[in-house]
Amino acid sequence: MTNAGPALNHPRYLQRQIEYIRDTDNSDIREVIVKMGTPGPEDPPFMQRLGEAMRRRGVSTSARDVLPVAKDFQNAKDRRARTLAARERELTSADRSLAATAAQSAWTAADIAELKQSALADLEPLLGSSIVQQALATATGETPSSAQPTRLWISNSVVLPVPDRFLPELISNVPNIEDIYPNRRLSVPPIVKPTQIAYDIDHNKASAWGVRAIGALSAWGAYDCRGEDVIVGLLDTGVDADHPDLKGKVVAWAEFDEKGVQVPDSQPHDSDQHGTHCAGIILGERASGRWIGIAPRAKMAAAMVLNGERGGTDAQVLAGLQWTIEQQVDVINVSLGSLVLGPDAPSTYTKAFLSALKVGIPVVTAIGNDGSQTSGSPGNDFLGLAVGATDYLNRAAGFSGGGTYIIRQSSYFPPAMLPLVFSKPDLSAPGVSVWSSVPGSGWSYFNGTSMAAPHVAGAIALLLSATTIKDLVNPHERAFLIQDLLIGSAEESGEAGQNHRFGFGRIDILKAIGFAYDRGYGRENNGR
Helix, strand or coil, rough: CCCCCCCCCCCCHHHHHHHHHHHHCCCCEEEEEEEEECCCCCCCCHHHHHHHHHHHHHCCCHHHHHCCCCCCCCCCCCCCHHHEEEEEEECCHHEEEEEEECCCCCCCCHHHHHHHHHHHHHHHHHHHHHHHHHHHHHHHHHHHHHHCCCEEHHHHHHEEEHHHHHHHHHHHHHCCCEEEEEEEEECCCCCCCCCCCHHHHHCCEEEEHHHHCCHHHHHHHHCCCCCCCCEEEEEECCCCCCCCCCCEEEEEEEEEECCCCCCCCCCCCCCCCHHHHHHHHHHHHCCCCECCCCCCHHHHHHEEEEEECCEEEEEHHHHHHHHHHHHHCEEEEECCCCEECCCCCCCCCCHHHHHHHHCCEEEEECCCCCECCCCEEEECCCCCEEEEECCCCCCEECCCCEEEEEEECCCCCCCCHEEEEEEEEEEECCCCCCCECCCEEEEEEEEHHHHHHHHHHHHHHHHHHEEEEHCCCCCHHHHHHHHHHHHCCEEEECCCCEEEEEEEEEECHHHHHHHHCCCCEHHHHCCC
């Protein structure tokens, strides 16, 4: 068996990370993200559920093998869900939705508060150490009390400017440092406009072709759902909230700088075109004469984590993830990343994605636009729901990434599971000649896995608005159930099971909702 290598937080591993940081940054002061370990094991019941879900996907030769078993609701053994279900039966139909939503929101808020409190406690040994205070004072010229680094509770980490000479002392003098990363630069995904539009795309007048292809138009009619009561988190270049297809939909906004600090008094805007295009795919209306959004009645919490001119950093993206989780969104779309050529998947985002899954929020990621056997990070993270791109003939786009990846050391999986080999993407969706909104009341066709991922995020909004999953399923189970339904209902293409071009297949939201009803998650009288 291949040697899995030293565990995270092993001195030899941390020393290699410092060498990597020095190789990739020759400045005197390195901006790094220092991740702290947790005192005990990572929530064993939750990790067992995670392991079961991932193992089932890994050995499945058909998407249908991934579908969840039929239950009245997934967390039937959870006392909170049983109590809520009993209370719902006592309510009138007019009161039921509001009461269920309020109760579920309270569960999620409590889960987020518990995660945050625990993580901030784990960070205190780092922030209180004399070596960190010296490093901060030297790097910033300020007193330690004035130089407040960005705390990222979502990933048990802190963004620190560290003079080069302090790096070895940092890992040798501060106990329980689990990992240390460079605060990598991320570029805005290139906007590629197709030069020719196929006849069948241009003459699809009712909607953008992807809205029809994944079954969204049919789901609207069959299940009377368009994303009601769902909030989608968007991490991107921003969004033009005044666009006629998006007006009134951005209910929360934040902008972050390169250190992950929230910019005060920022107002919604798009520093490029990318974010507005992705937002339109998720929830745009039909101001152009065509429906462009998968879930046009959903709302959005948008975080600007990329600047159209300068790009962004890992700290910005992690801060945006943290903020969207605190907004209690239902799904997060991340159409960005940095190129990864080798089989080793960076673990920069794994803890953050794990935190999202614990509170029931799936994170949808674009796999990248550099072709087969390449990917982008965080698109290839083990815990992200990675999406590749297809064209209107259901062929994999030549630019769409994917491959086999490996985790050699991990704080989350037992040594017996390492090295952990897995495949990406998980799903595919329309990503060629996609019609959507651009800033300034315009529209355009774009290509990219950045366009494919929002189709999946919008589909999750439809699934939640059409079923009882958001109201009745425990947050610890919810994200897994959502992913199993989407993957299990996919329109299979390519090799049997999961493959590097299509994942398990192209998303089909009409089938996903149908399977959800079949498994016991439907709303009586369509819930409306």
